[in-house]
Amino acid sequence: MTASENQGFNTRAVHAGQAFEPRTGAVVPPLHFSSTFAQDGIGGLRSGYEYGRGGNPTRDSLQEQLAALELGTHAYSFSSGLAAEDALIRALTRPGDHIVLGNDAYGGTYRLISRVLGEWGIGNTPVDMANLDTVRQSVTANKTRFVWVETPSNPLMKITDIAALAGIAHDAGALLVVDNTFASPYLQNPLALGADVVVHSTTKYIGGHSDVVGGAVVVKDAELAEKIGFVQFAVGAVSGPMDAFLTTRGLKTLGVRMDRHSENGQAVAEWLLERPEVEAVLYPGLPSHPGHELAKSQMRKFGGMVSVQFKGGEAAARKVAESTSVFTLAESLGGIESLMNYPSEMTHASVKGTELAVPVNLLRLSCGIEDVEDLIADLDQAFTSIP
Numbered sequence: 001m002t003a004s005e006n007q008g009f010n011t012r013a014v015h016a017g018q019a020f021e022p023r024t025g026a027v028v029p030p031l032h033f034s035s036t037f038a039q040d041g042i043g044g045l046r047s048g049y050e051y052g053r054g055g056n057p058t059r060d061s062l063q064e065q066l067a068a069l070e071l072g073t074h075a076y077s078f079s080s081g082l083a084a085e086d087a088l089i090r091a092l093t094r095p096g097d098h099i100v101l102g103n104d105a106y107g108g109t110y111r112l113i114s115r116v117l118g119e120w121g122i123g124n125t126p127v128d129m130a131n132l133d134t135v136r137q138s139v140t141a142n143k144t145r146f147v148w149v150e151t152p153s154n155p156l157m158k159i160t161d162i163a164a165l166a167g168i169a170h171d172a173g174a175l176l177v178v179d180n181t182f183a184s185p186y187l188q189n190p191l192a193l194g195a196d197v198v199v200h201s202t203t204k205y206i207g208g209h210s211d212v213v214g215g216a217v218v219v220k221d222a223e224l225a226e227k228i229g230f231v232q233f234a235v236g237a238v239s240g241p242m243d244a245f246l247t248t249r250g251l252k253t254l255g256v257r258m259d260r261h262s263e264n265g266q267a268v269a270e271w272l273l274e275r276p277e278v279e280a281v282l283y284p285g286l287p288s289h290p291g292h293e294l295a296k297s298q299m300r301k302f303g304g305m306v307s308v309q310f311k312g313g314e315a316a317a318r319k320v321a322e323s324t325s326v327f328t329l330a331e332s333l334g335g336i337e338s339l340m341n342y343p344s345e346m347t348h349a350s351v352k353g354t355e356l357a358v359p360v361n362l363l364r365l366s367c368g369i370e371d372v373e374d375l376i377a378d379l380d381q382a383f384t385s386i387p
């Protein structure tokens, strides 16, 4: 069967872009490795396929699945999240344009915008996105092309009102770009809330198994789609067939995984909140979180990412990070296995010393789908190492 718009998320996840193969009836569409496609006479393409950079059936399956799940009309899949962001920015900005982005944006996003694209004349202003007045003041009509937000943000877990931000961006003639990596399309659909573009590192929850690096851009406007599709084709940072296949396979189970990630995240956050060693727990599922009500209104659940700050400062955070056994100390997030990250030296090392620097007493936990009792027992034993 194929998917339709009014079906539920999990039905679309399993079926969108996944029609069985007509010749054999193979239920899982075959993985097409071919880099080129035979022509029936010059220019006689079968289903539009000509050359692998321009189009590949396995990549198209993934792109259709992504568009259906993000409630967009077009999706483009890339070799990494940053390749997706680079294609998006190069497709839709020109020298002299300006990007307003969250001051706790993913470090690699800030590095790309400031250190690579900055050299090509793209300006940027990092601001606290949760403070809408500040955002309004930072957006310049005729100059700001993108307002770029992550919500929940990484790793401070700030929640921003997507609909309000879309209003601010549109009033200034800018587009709202939402990096939806942390929430995933199961928990939040920014395009339905007024955003113009969604970007993903599909390396994280969408792939979901820490075995593939990839990225995606999703839009709901044909004109934007055409420009992004052109850069995907002309620059060529596409996902390879095997990567696209693995990402599709992961995406089929996103809903069931996110339900468990969210359950485990909530339980771990509540446990941390009771601990005397802890200064603050940053998790939008806690009623004490300043963005709790907003998160409830724009997210289905609160996800598996939990940040925690220690009273014992940097020393305590480092000790815990190096003392767990179920949580693996590693960069990245969103896989079925729990990961522990010390952002100021790991994922966010590139913004150390800038205004995007992350507190040194903070650890970021990506709660996997293991049994939550084992996650809590692991943290409990790791806490005994705090000096």
Ligand SMILES: *Cc1c(COP(=O)(O)O)cnc(C)c1O
Pocket: 080, 081, 082, 083, 106, 108, 109, 150, 154, 179, 181, 182, 200, 201, 202, 203, 204, 213, 214, 215
């Ligand atoms: C990992 C990540 C990226 C970058 O994606 P890659 O696949 O590593 O290139 C962008 N945004 C967020 C929020 C991320 O976590």
